[in-house]
Amino acid sequence: MSTIKLKNADVVLPDRTVRRNSIAVDGGRIVSVGETAEDASFERVLRLDGCTVFPGFVDVHNHGAAGVDVNDADADGLLRVAEYLASCGVTAWMPTLVPDSDDNYRRIIGEIDRLMELQAGKPVAQAVGVHYEGVFANEKMCGALRPEFFKKFDGHQLSELPRLRNGVHMTTFAPEVEGGVALAAELTKQGWIASIGHTQADTAMLDAAFAAGARHMTHFFNAMTGVHHRDVGVAGWGLTNKGVTFDIIADGVHVVPRMLELACRAKTPEKVSLISDSVAPTGMGDGEFELWGETIRVVNGRTQNERGSIAGSVSTMLDGVRMMRSVGFTDGEVAAMASTNPARLLGIDGLTGSIEAGKFADLVVIDGTGNVTMTIVRGQLAAK
Ligand SMILES: [Zn+2]
Incomplete structure (x- = not known):
C-alpha cells in the first residue's frame, strides 16, 4: 500500500468545494486534506490541474454491465462488472x-460471497451487500420484473431469501402486497433496508409501512403512481414525507431532466441518492441482448423489453453525475447524491462516501470535460 499525494485539484468536501487543494493518502485511507506534507515524502504525486476530485460513487441499484447480468453471473463475471464500474467512478x-x-x-448469493473474497485488495468497485428488487412487489407495477417469481408475506418468506455471509441486505417491496406492512416491520427488525417501490399503495398504506420502519424509496417515479393535484400518489407521498429518502435513475430517460431537477430540489439533495439501475448491455453500445428471459433492445441509450417496458438503464453513475451537474446542481450537492447519501443509506458512511481524513481513499477524479481520469479504490488506482 503506497502513499499518494493528489495535488492542485478542486476537492469536493462535505461542506464546500476547495480550489487547487491536496489530499494525502496512506495505507488506503485519506490522512489529510488541504495541509499535506512535502511532495518528496510521498511515493507518488499526482498533479491534477483542472480536475475535480469527488468521493467515489456508491451505486445501490445495479444489475450488471459490460455484458454481465448479475442474476446470471459467477464471481469472475461479477468481478468484471466491478472493474467496469470502477472505470466509471464507482467505488462501492x-x-x-x-x-x-x-x-x-x-x-448467485454464493457467487457474491465469493466475489467479496476475490475483490479484497483489488482496485475495483467493492460489492458491499445485495439488493433484492422484489420479490414482494405489486404485479401491476412490475416493470421489467418477472411476476411469476413474486411472493406474498405471511411471516415466513423472508427466510426464503438467501443471505450473504457478510454485508448489507436491502429489498425493494410494495407495502400493499399481502402482509406487506408486517414485512416492513420484519425487514427492519432483521436489519434489512426496506425500500418502497414497484407499488401503487395509497397514502394510508405508505404511512403504515413508514411506521413499520420503511425509510427509503426505490427508483423514484418509476414503477410507482405519480403526482396529481387531487391525488398525491406514491411519488407525492415521498416528496412530502420528510422522514423518507429516495433514489432516482438520473439518466434523463427514466425521468426527464426537468423532472429530476424538480423532484431532487423539492426533496433536497441531502435526501436523494442517484442510482444507475444499469443492466448487462451497459457499456456495449446499441443492439439486441437476451436478458431475464426476454430479448431486450437497446436503441440510442434506451432499453425496451418485448412488453414495451423500459428494462433498466444502460447508463452509469458518471452519466447521472453529468446529468445532475447539467441541470444546475452544485458539485457539493452532486457528491451528496452520488456518494454520501447512498453510503449513509447502506450504513457505510463511517468508512466511505465523503472526502474526510480517516475514511477510505475512495476517490474519483473528473476532468474539465466531465470524464473520469482516474478512480482510486482504498488508495489504489483502478485500471482505465
Ligand atoms: Zn432495477
Whole structure:
C-alpha cells in the first residue's frame, strides 16, 4: 500500500468545494486534506490541474454491465462488472437481483460471497451487500420484473431469501402486497433496508409501512403512481414525507431532466441518492441482448423489453453525475447524491462516501470535460 499525494485539484468536501487543494493518502485511507506534507515524502504525486476530485460513487441499484447480468453471473463475471464500474467512478456497489427461482438465488448469493473474497485488495468497485428488487412487489407495477417469481408475506418468506455471509441486505417491496406492512416491520427488525417501490399503495398504506420502519424509496417515479393535484400518489407521498429518502435513475430517460431537477430540489439533495439501475448491455453500445428471459433492445441509450417496458438503464453513475451537474446542481450537492447519501443509506458512511481524513481513499477524479481520469479504490488506482 503506497502513499499518494493528489495535488492542485478542486476537492469536493462535505461542506464546500476547495480550489487547487491536496489530499494525502496512506495505507488506503485519506490522512489529510488541504495541509499535506512535502511532495518528496510521498511515493507518488499526482498533479491534477483542472480536475475535480469527488468521493467515489456508491451505486445501490445495479444489475450488471459490460455484458454481465448479475442474476446470471459467477464471481469472475461479477468481478468484471466491478472493474467496469470502477472505470466509471464507482467505488462501492450493491449487486441487484431481479426476482428469480429460489435455486438461482442460492447460487448467485454464493457467487457474491465469493466475489467479496476475490475483490479484497483489488482496485475495483467493492460489492458491499445485495439488493433484492422484489420479490414482494405489486404485479401491476412490475416493470421489467418477472411476476411469476413474486411472493406474498405471511411471516415466513423472508427466510426464503438467501443471505450473504457478510454485508448489507436491502429489498425493494410494495407495502400493499399481502402482509406487506408486517414485512416492513420484519425487514427492519432483521436489519434489512426496506425500500418502497414497484407499488401503487395509497397514502394510508405508505404511512403504515413508514411506521413499520420503511425509510427509503426505490427508483423514484418509476414503477410507482405519480403526482396529481387531487391525488398525491406514491411519488407525492415521498416528496412530502420528510422522514423518507429516495433514489432516482438520473439518466434523463427514466425521468426527464426537468423532472429530476424538480423532484431532487423539492426533496433536497441531502435526501436523494442517484442510482444507475444499469443492466448487462451497459457499456456495449446499441443492439439486441437476451436478458431475464426476454430479448431486450437497446436503441440510442434506451432499453425496451418485448412488453414495451423500459428494462433498466444502460447508463452509469458518471452519466447521472453529468446529468445532475447539467441541470444546475452544485458539485457539493452532486457528491451528496452520488456518494454520501447512498453510503449513509447502506450504513457505510463511517468508512466511505465523503472526502474526510480517516475514511477510505475512495476517490474519483473528473476532468474539465466531465470524464473520469482516474478512480482510486482504498488508495489504489483502478485500471482505465
Ligand atoms: Zn432495477
